[in-house]
Amino acid sequence: MSFIKLMAKNPFRNKARLTLAVVGIAIGIATIVALGMVTEGLKVSIEEQLKAGGADFVVMKNTSSESSSYTIKDNRVDEISKINGVKQAAGIYTSSRVVDGNQLGLAGISVKDLNMLGAKMIQGNAYSDDKNELILGKLAAEKMKKKVGDTLTLNNDKYTITGIFETGNKELDATGVLPLKMLQAMDENNGKVHFIYVKINNNADLKAVSQAVEKAYPGELTTISSIEDFQKANDSLNMVETASMAISLLAIIIGGIGIINTMIMSVFERTREIGVLKAVGWKSRRILGMILGESVVLTLLSGFVGILLGVVGIEAIIMFSDMAMVLTFTPALALKALGIAVIVGIIGGIYPAIRASRLPPTEALRYE
Amino acid sequence: MNNGNIVEIKDLKKGYDKGRIIALNGININIKKGEFVSIIGPSGSGKSTLLNMIGALDTADRGLISVAGNNLTEKKDLSDFRSKEIGFIFQLHNLIPNLTVLENVIIPMYGTGLKGHEMVSRAIELIKYVKLHDKANRNPTELSGGERQRVAIARALANNPSIILADEPTGSLDSKNGQMILQRLKELHEKENVTLIMVTHDLKVADMAQRTIEVLDGKVQN
Structure with missing residues (x-):
């Protein structure tokens, strides 16, 4: 079993906590994806309209x-x-x-x-x-x-x-x-x-x-004559983009806090185990890497769930509300969502990881 | 290491709670390479603290402690030392519950430079040694107390340590399983010439060792 496989396996220990953490972060990611699809769709639609017909x-x-x-x-x-x-x-x-x-x-x-x-x-x-x-x-x-x-x-x-x-x-x-x-x-x-x-x-x-x-x-x-000109002249698209960025930032903060909480709980429950890992010779930085990795695994999983939720959710909203809106999902949007997920994982995981890596082995082993 | 001593301790002192609790108060011990030593004493006498100091899990306030040629009072990062020289067996097996027996035995091998397949074959070899090869892919929760402690022995041997430190290894087992574990440890010492230091409060268990060191109030009793 590789070290990466070990990191990937650990978050699945407590399935209820995993589910709650994933749902919490996935909602934020889904919002980012849904808003991104609307913004991208608006751009595509405006570009199509600009290029349509005979207008230069x-x-x-x-x-x-x-x-x-x-x-x-x-x-x-x-x-x-x-x-x-x-x-x-x-x-x-x-x-x-x-x-x-x-x-x-x-x-x-x-x-x-x-x-x-x-x-x-x-x-x-x-x-x-x-x-x-x-x-x-x-x-x-x-x-x-x-x-x-x-x-x-x-x-x-x-x-x-x-x-x-x-x-x-x-x-x-x-x-x-x-x-x-x-x-x-x-x-x-x-x-x-x-x-x-x-x-x-x-x-x-x-x-x-x-x-x-x-x-x-x-x-x-x-x-x-282009989408860039439109954005310079019209605030509406910029406003949607700014709102999207603000929500992304909020998602990072809320998701980050959620992850800190989840990972602190995980480290707390595994204090004795961390003591054992130190006793068998694991370096502090390996323990730090493991906890940080687990945090990123958790948020990456949330990222994938969030992308799926966002795409399905916004398509369903548009379908049921009868709105004629162009929705565009791009690979760049998926990468942005996963990138945010990784950032949330790193930000949220860093404190619990440092805490775990600094646990004195004898105290950790005595923990009950 | 002088005169064949693998452990040399001189005037070792250790206190807790800003010195209000004195755990070790001037310990002097030498343990020879390949020796089987038991450390006995009542609860709170300092025997587990002494074992933790030999295993570099804790640092000394004063004195000198040298294990397998490493001056533990000078070194700051002792993780490499623990990885190469020490194998721990705890009273509670302390296995990782979501990992299989095989994966638990592999755990100490991370960072030692072994490749994945080498780690697996070494772990299988050790699992066979503790006679659990048919349970390599089981989780610890599916094993009996004795079997779990055998996995802990296999894990302790993962990196070919020169010293095995066992803290009440039979403390949580019934007498039958306890005997079996002690037999395994004795075999290990005799066949592999591993230095075995075992903390126990059970005098019958302590008698299995070649030498017994009694600790009382943080001092070795002569």
């Missing part, structure tokens, strides 16, 4: 400016379309409504700019800008059991579904798209948009055009 970059309100509003005056759409190198500029207004008990995301865009969403009509046709009509994403239609010709009630007005579209993006495919002015009016936010999608001329330079837009509206607007 997206213009957003600069939220670092003094204004707390996220909306842009829609006359900026016309102004931007006239900037040198811009081929097409489309204003998009976003909102949501509860329809038949389902939360439905809504996007308002003029029919002439629908190409910017990268939406492919799989049934029916697009809407008319001046009629109470809308098109539904494939997933939204499936969830709401709606087909072309059916109607939806939004703010007491009936809207006819003229078509079903698909983009390949889970979030976009779970939304309804309707004329920009209809959605602005519905929210009593006439003349405002949230995003301006911009397409540039074939021979134009993306960086030069996006800089020209930012220069024209310093401090007011910002342009995004």
Whole structure:
């Protein structure tokens, strides 16, 4: 039996304590994994949306400016379309409504700019800008059991579904798209948009055009052509990431305390045994290594359980809550979870390990 | 080691509780290599403290203690000494309950430089020696008291020690099992020429040794 096998075997002595310790740490790890999957999913979804359709970059309100509003005056759409190198500029207004008990995301865009969403009509046709009509994403239609010709009630007005579209993006495919002015009016936010999608001329330079837009509206607007740009311009993703980090830190602290307690109990119960190990010639550092190793074995096991719990848990939550959310599990996330587990194991195990290694052998052997 | 002495103790003193309790008060002993010595005395006389000092489990306050050529009063890390020179047998077998008999015997071999398969074959050899080869993969909880103490003997022999220190090895056994363990220890001493130092309060047990040292109030009685 190798020394590593011995370390791996010891935590399984007291199965009830092992189970409680593993569950305690696994919950923290599961939270980290679940939040990580949401954050990664958000990034993937935003990237997909940025890359979808014909837009080369997206213009957003600069939220670092003094204004707390996220909306842009829609006359900026016309102004931007006239900037040198811009081929097409489309204003998009976003909102949501509860329809038949389902939360439905809504996007308002003029029919002439629908190409910017990268939406492919799989049934029916697009809407008319001046009629109470809308098109539904494939997933939204499936969830709401709606087909072309059916109607939806939004703010007491009936809207006819003229078509079903698909983009390949889970979030976009779970939304309804309707004329920009209809959605602005519905929210009593006439003349405002949230995003301006911009397409540039074939021979134009993306960086030069996006800089020209930012220069024209310093401090007011910002342009995004990558996830990194999005994170710079929008706090929401950063906030989720910060929250995720804070929870990770909490998980480390709580898990660490749990491990300290578990390992101290283990060392306490095995005082006599540690005395025997010293008597047979084990060095203090070998005893330290064994206890630390046992602690890491315990937290690594918790890490694997936590990853499983996190993945299954968040998938179940999303499934049962009917949310159209992209969840992404990456090897990097698994490594992060296991890395945190190992750190918790080392932090939590170090004090009990030092305590065990410093036990005087005669006192340890006398312990009853 | 002088004059064939494997243990040389001069004016050894040891106190506890800031000197309020004097466990050993000027012990002078020489034990020859290959000798079988029993240490007797009533409870609290200091005999177990003396055994722990010979086994380098505790340090002296004053005096000199040299075992197998190692001056224990000078050395700081005595784990190597314990690993190479000493084999302990306790009153309670002190086996690790979640490990098998084989694994318990392997325990002292970690860090000695032996490879995994070498440790296993050495342990099997020792388990055969104590006649427990059919129980090598059992846990100590599945063994009788006598069998557990035999495993403890095998563990004590793991690193070929020059001295076996036995602290009341039959203290927790019935007379039949106690006799069997004593027979094993005697055989071990006779066949392997191992120095055997045994602490006991049982005079019949002590009589099995070649020499008896009586300790009373921390002093050797002449």
